[in-house]
Amino acid sequence: MMPEDLIDFLFSKDQITSVLVQYWRAADRRDLDSLKSVYWPDAIDDHQLFKGNAHLFCEMNVATAAEICVLTQHTITNVDCRIDGDRAYVESYIQAYHRVVGEQKALKILMGDAYAEAHANSGHATHDCLTGGQYFDHFERRGGVWKIIDRVARRDWSIGQPSSLTSDDALKNTLTSFGGGLNS
Numbered sequence: 001m002m003p004e005d006l007i008d009f010l011f012s013k014d015q016i017t018s019v020l021v022q023y024w025r026a027a028d029r030r031d032l033d034s035l036k037s038v039y040w041p042d043a044i045d046d047h048q049l050f051k052g053n054a055h056l057f058c059e060m061n062v063a064t065a066a067e068i069c070v071l072t073q074h075t076i077t078n079v080d081c082r083i084d085g086d087r088a089y090v091e092s093y094i095q096a097y098h099r100v101v102g103e104q105k106a107l108k109i110l111m112g113d114a115y116a117e118a119h120a121n122s123g124h125a126t127h128d129c130l131t132g133g134q135y136f137d138h139f140e141r142r143g144g145v146w147k148i149i150d151r152v153a154r155r156d157w158s159i160g161q162p163s164s165l166t167s168d169d170a171l172k173n174t175l176t177s178f179g180g181g182l183n184s
Contacts, residue, residue: 013081015146016090016139023148024074024094032062039148040140046152049109054151068106070099070126086141091134098129099163111160124162131158 019038026034035058039045043054050057065072078093100106102124107116110129119127138150 009083012083012088012141012146013079016081016083016088017079019139019146019148020076020079020090020092020135020137024076027061027065028072028074030062030065032058035062037147039151040142043147043149043151045148048153048155054148064109068100068103068109070101072099073097088139088141088146090137090139092137093134094132096129096131096133098131100127100129102126102162107160111158115160119162122162126163127160128163129158129160132156 022034023038025031026038036055039054039058041055044052045054045057047057047061050060074094074096076092076094078091080091082089098110100110102119102122104116104120107119107127111127133153133155136152136154137148139146140149
């Protein structure tokens with residue numbers, strides 16, 4: 001690989017990784033505009049429960065999360081980029097934590113029918129769900145900008161349990177800028 005090709009590869013991989021991080025940050029903050037901005041307007045997203053225009057998926061995702069999740073936290077690991085000119089194929093692993101309201105509808109959406117039925121009358125206000133999976137993304141570079149054009153999400157495993165609600169308030173009360181960040 002020539003030095004200029006290596007520089008382009010490294011720069012592209014860094015931009016692509018930044019897009020992936022922005023996606024998760026926006027999802028956790030329920031920032032619809034930022035979430036949409038990682039996709040091209042004609043992008044497709046296949047999230048098992050939804051397959052279609054990625055911007056419509058973002059709208060559904062933010063609305064559903066606002067309705068059923070008390071909080072979410074996503075992490076991304078093992079990003080593998082295969083770049084060919086202005087196209088890239090990217091595989092990444094994710095882990096996602098969701099604190100879900102204890103309503104039957106919410107539990108079914110995120111944890112499935114069997115879990116929801118087993119906990120239908122448990123009286124727990126919230127439940128914790130930890131999920132691991134993979135994202136298979138096709139990126140396109142248009143005008144020097146990398147964004148997702150096609151995404152397939154796959155859930156590999158999931159663990160659910162009633163929440164114990166430990167230390168949330170104690171931690172929040174000690175921080176001066178809870179939820180802050182680079183652009184807050």
